[in-house]
Amino acid sequence: MKNYKSIYNHIIGRLRNELPSYFTYHDYKHTLHVLSIATHLANKLNISEHETYLLKIACLYHDTGFLINRIEHEQLSCGILRADLANYSFREEDILKMEGMILATKIQAQPNNLLEMIIADADLEYLGTKLFVPIGEKLKIELLHFNPSMTDGQWYELQSKFLKSHRYFTSWCKRYREPKKQQNLSLINSLL
Numbered sequence: 001m002k003n004y005k006s007i008y009n010h011i012i013g014r015l016r017n018e019l020p021s022y023f024t025y026h027d028y029k030h031t032l033h034v035l036s037i038a039t040h041l042a043n044k045l046n047i048s049e050h051e052t053y054l055l056k057i058a059c060l061y062h063d064t065g066f067l068i069n070r071i072e073h074e075q076l077s078c079g080i081l082r083a084d085l086a087n088y089s090f091r092e093e094d095i096l097k098m099e100g101m102i103l104a105t106k107i108q109a110q111p112n113n114l115l116e117m118i119i120a121d122a123d124l125e126y127l128g129t130k131l132f133v134p135i136g137e138k139l140k141i142e143l144l145h146f147n148p149s150m151t152d153g154q155w156y157e158l159q160s161k162f163l164k165s166h167r168y169f170t171s172w173c174k175r176y177r178e179p180k181k182q183q184n185l186s187l188i189n190s191l192l
Contacts, residue, residue, distance in 0.1 A: 038122035058101035117169035128177025
């Protein structure tokens, strides 16, 4: 836990200062949201202090790959984590756990354990909240940077498809986020 503040300041600083401004969704605020939700889930699911520490560090690093490239950014994030954490005294097994958590945030990934389930759910928790529309707008603006010809109809289709294929893994998100996610899906489908 002693290195957490320094790692936090380093990563949030890099995301704040180095990410291109067209990352309107994958920005430092998204990382802070994921960190907050993952910490909440860890508390609700009685995760040990050490594993919560690893989870929080994985959350901080999970989208750092965007500093290099948006393609395969999870793999790039693992590389950044491994390089940075060489400066600290982390055990190899802990680094591997954190890399597993980062890779669990990949779209359509299947988490292998509870920590991976927590970070995967935290990453997309907003899908089942009232923040779905405003956060979705940030994602739409980001995607329009890479695909300026995307129409509103294509955006709603993309959202609908994604919501239909998405599933939460933790009991907490299944109980408290899935119902609102289904309402958000109905809202999107009404716009198609």
